Amino acid sequence: MQAEDSALAFTASQSGSPVKGRFQQFQATIFFDPDDPAAGSLEVTIAMASATTDDSSRDQTLKGPDLFHVEEHPQAVFKADRFEKAEGENAYIAPGELTLRGVTNPLDLPFTLQIEGSGAGAIARAQGSVSIARLDYGVGQGDWRDTGTVADAVEIAIDVTAVRQ
Amino acid sequence: MASADPTAVSREPDPGRPARYDPVAQALHWGMAALIIGNFGLALYMEDLPPVPSTIELYNLHKSLGLAALALAAFRLGWRWRHPAPKIPDDHPRWEKTAAAASHYLLYLLIFLQPLSGLMIAFASQYPTTVFWAVNLPSPIDPSKAIESAAKAVHYWGQWAMAGVVGVHVLAALRHHFVLRNDILKRMLPGG
Helix, strand or coil, X not given: CCHHHCEEEEEXXXXXXXXXXXXXXXXXXXXXXXXXXXXXXXXXXXXXXXXXXXXXXXXXXXXXXXXXXXXXXXXXXXXXXXXXXXXXXXXXXXXXXXXXXXXXXXXXXEEEEEEECCXXXXXEEEEEEEEEEHHHHCCCCHHHHCCCXXXXXXXXXXXXXXXCC | CCCCCCCXXXXXXXXXXXXXXXXXXXXXXXXXXXXXXXXXHHHHHHCCCCCCHHHHHHHHHHHHHHHHHHHHHXXXXXXXXXXXXXXXXXXXXXXXXXXXXXXXHHHHHHHHHXXXXXXXXXXXXXXXXXXXXXXXXXXXXXXXXXXXXXXXXXXXXXXXXXXXXXXXXXHHHHHHHHHCCCCCCHHHCCCC
């Protein structure tokens, strides 16, 4: 994975307005063969403490015990042990599991894949987005269980560029 | 009370200058006093609360009340322009007239400066502003930490300037009423 060309963003909704954030550190290992997607696999490891929403006091709250609780759960992991072809050109699904704040739930990540070149050095760019319910993962304890101000649904967007090894 | 020309001397009652504040001016004065003191109290209270959703809602309430104060301030300035304030009686010493004029100009400045600096914080910050649980205020500018912290400094010092001038204003009114026993305060009271 090319870190400098890759982004992992999330968009929460506060009072109906989008609040955008991103993880500045994450790693992805991808095995993918367009001719045999079922043989592929994907593992993304996210450093939760690298989350930022461009506001230091909000970031501090986000990483605190009631939300990400990064001290106890420093990493989130998305794992898929196969890919499926989806409808549409270059469209696939990674049926996997997301472990976030110590809670694991199944999550299907749809994405599109563009491959440039072939053989070693070929560049693949995967883009996709999926909506998760933060409370399914316990992101929101105590007062943060309330979804009237900050909604339960959080959009996650990936844009990963990888070079074939 | 503030006069456009606090040094003017006139023995005759000025036909263009009433003896008392009109009911609309009184309603604006007391309504804004309650609003501003209430919003100041809310600000002091919410500052130390933990960052939870209910605190966000209190911040939104503070911003909404500030916008209401700004709207009232604009209306009040227009009203004052069309309806001049009563003149300070000529038997008041010159320093009192000057002090009254200065503090009233300052108060008018501050009732605009406080909501406007608060609005700038809202515009420049990363947080959405929901006005009275109804609509989110669009920001005409991109988030900017520089503008946000400058506006925060103005808003912070503005609140204490406001508290100081309002304190002087209240003490002066009480002095007129209870010590000097004149009608200065009564001009701003319904029924007088």
